[in-house]
Amino acid sequence: MSNTPIQVTKTYLPTLEDYTTLLERVWDRHWVTNGGPLVLELEATLSKRLDVSLQLVSNGTVALQLAIHALELSGSVITTPFSYVATTNVLLWENLHPVFVDVEPNWYTLDPDLVEAAITPDTSAILATHVYGYPCKHAQLEAIARRHGLALIYDAAHAFDVRLDGQSVLQWGDVSTLSFHATKVFHTIEGGGVLTDDPELLERLDLLRTFGHVGRDHRSLGINGKNTEFHAAIGLLNLPRLAANRVARKTISDRYRSLLSDLPLTALDPGDYPGLEYNYAYFPVFCPDADCRELLIEALNVEEIYPRRYFEPSLNELDFLSDAQRASCPVSEHASRTVVCLPLYPDLALDDVDRICAIIHQSMVAV
């Protein structure tokens, strides 16, 4: 039985009964935000699961802003053009100058071979994204950051539960950030995390997310980056489902891969990334050219199936950049014009996957 419309993702929710049971305790305590017991429990559980200390914040954008302030960045920051727009927006919002360096053509993460040439005396940091959850080339990026005294931040919004050679990628860099938005593999509806094991940074991040004061002691500039008991409750109830969700996401991804394998499409394959434990967050497919992608999307849209152009535009081409911020990033630009993420969520029926693949076949035969 086919279900339509089919969006690129679908938020999974705990049962209303389970949520209500947790909320009854919130009502009893009358403690709804400001480091409540559910927030603390979620932070402890996630820190253990991810092997790095996590502070829960209001969203993944604020997480990046807090990281920028905690690391006291200034001047320019080398960054990826192939990510969600929030990665660039936070730099601009914080009056930092983004220096776009192209991505490498296998996994579309920041190309370390191009980074060093872009460093100037003004550079204070590297901000890279594990795009689609595929890890950046960390050893090279870290060596460059150390050599030049730069901070290293990972926008790990897509990389919840991702490991490389058994190690959580969220341990990498000075600070990693997560998004727990409703579309992510683990979510708290809105939410995010800042992650580091550096005790001084943790203290600063905590201060910054709570207005810069502890009680009556106003120690520094700060912002409100807290999250609530209501969001933490959703997170705690979603956690036990992650293992089964991952299996379902893998099954769907494998089905897409096998049914599309005879077409001139390139689908990223976690099996090609040595040592990777993937979270199956996305199923990106790269078309031979932009026209082919548009035909494919149009054919699916006619059937009320809505894949997404993640990520378009290439961020070095954003309209609101200044001339000085624009750069040429041909790999990212080509990727952003040819990529499409197919629907992927745990209860997407395999019949629907088969139907999506049949429509894609027809659209490509029509070319």
Ligand SMILES: Cc1ncc(COP(=O)(O)O)c(C=O)c1O
């Ligand atoms: C790569 C990336 N960075 C940052 C964000 C921002 O996260 P949030 O929506 O939680 O603010 C997103 C989220 O959608 C993202 O995909």
